[in-house]
Amino acid sequence: MIAKKQLPIPEYFEAKKVCEVWRVPYQERAFQAKSWAKKHKIPPAASDTNRICLLIIDAQNTFCLPDFELFVGGRSGSGAVDDNLRLCEFIYRNLDRITTIAPTMDTHTAMQIFHPIFWINDAGEHPQPAATLITLEDVQQGIWKVNPAVADSISGGNFLALEKHALHYVQKLSDDGKFPLTIWPYHSMLGGIGHALVSAVEEAIFFHSIARNSQALFEIKGGNPLTENYSVLRPEVLDGPEGISIAQKNAELIDKLLGFDAVIIAGQAKSHCVAWTIDDLLTEILARDVKLAKKVYLLEDCTSPVVVPGVVDFTEAADAAFLRFAEAGMNVVQSTQLEL
Incomplete structure (x- = not known):
């Protein structure tokens, strides 16, 4: 990449508001974006000869604001x-070089396999979120069972089929060497404030769209009630107990990403959805051409691992994953040092 002079940050941007929820004044920002593009001679993205995509993973209130359900604080507590x-x-300073911004959005409803309501024990209790891992042995021994009451909403009332799927699901996770099924708090709920992008990030994406005449490529993930979906590129489990497909990998997005000259990745959480997505992208790269890894840039200072003080700390696992990505040819960089 060729180093170029970076743009200034628009005067309206307030760093202190990054941790707040507010309404983006779209029309005002649109006017400012057009004026900004004219002032700084920023061309439409369609004219880019070096096409760069910024993939922003799950920069939503539910993960990014301290008062929300799954705030990713990292070890600093403010990650x-x-x-x-x-x-x-980074977006503002490189507005003229980022061709497309692709924000992903974790999207859930109440009755999904990783939410408490899906499971029940003999006492009629639901598992505690963020503190319960449901293993294959738990299901085989009946420690945790499918809640019969959810069958009507998820499987058309066919409880036996849902029960069979649940056993198959945890078996598949075990066979594939993946983490046991984690029960998460209700989060990224469709229609809720937690589902929305962080206001400051949304504002920056909108400003980029208008200034560069470039539509943001929103990607929705996580709505399938029968599987987890950490990675935006594929769900954790793709088929049911009879071998019938229940989900597919996101082949269209994979092709789009690998069609860019460079892909820059940021978002939350480094240890989960970010790492899973990069891992799936690397799998596709290795299957096509290992040299493609060189076009991927990981903004290490724009992502944090899941850390719950005194409970769990995924920092080392996240760092190990990024080291593996770097060894495969991807570029692990700081946002302030990346020269586009």
Whole structure:
């Protein structure tokens, strides 16, 4: 990549508001974006000869704001907030070089396999979120069972089929060497405030869209009630107990991403949805051409791992994953040092 002078940050941007929820004044920002493009001679993205995609994974309130359900604080305690401040500044400073921004959005409803309501024990209790891992042995021994009451909503009332799927699901996770099924708090709920992008990030994406005449490529993931979906590129389990497909990998997005000259990745959480997505992208790259890994850039200072003090710390696992990605040819960089 050729180093170029970076743009200034628009005066309206307030760093202190990155941790707040507010309404983006779209019409005002649209006017400012057009004026900004004219002032700084920013061309439409369609004229880019070096096409760059910024993939922003799950920069949603549910993960990025301290008062929400699954705030990714990292070891610092303010991880996602700090990450989004740097991410917004990166977007503004490189507005004229980023061709397309692709935000992913974790999207859930109440009755999904990783939410408490899906499971029940003999006492009629649901598993505690964020503190319960449901293993194959748990299901085989009946420690945790499918809640019969959810069958009507998820499987058309066929409880036996749902029960069979649940056993198959945890078996598949075990066979594939993946993490046991984690029961998460209700989060990224479709229609809720937690589902929305962080306001400051949304504002930066909108400003980019208008300034560069470039439609943001929103990708929705996680709505299938029968599987987890950490990675935006594929769900955790693709088939049911009879071998019938229940989900597919996101082949269209994979092709789009690998069609760019460079793909820059940021978002939350480094240890989960970010790592899973990069891992799936690397799998596709290795199957096509290992040299493609060189076009991927990971903004390490714009992502944080899941850390719950005194409970769990995924920092080392996340760092190990990024080291593996770097060894495969991907570029692990700081947002302030990447020269586009």
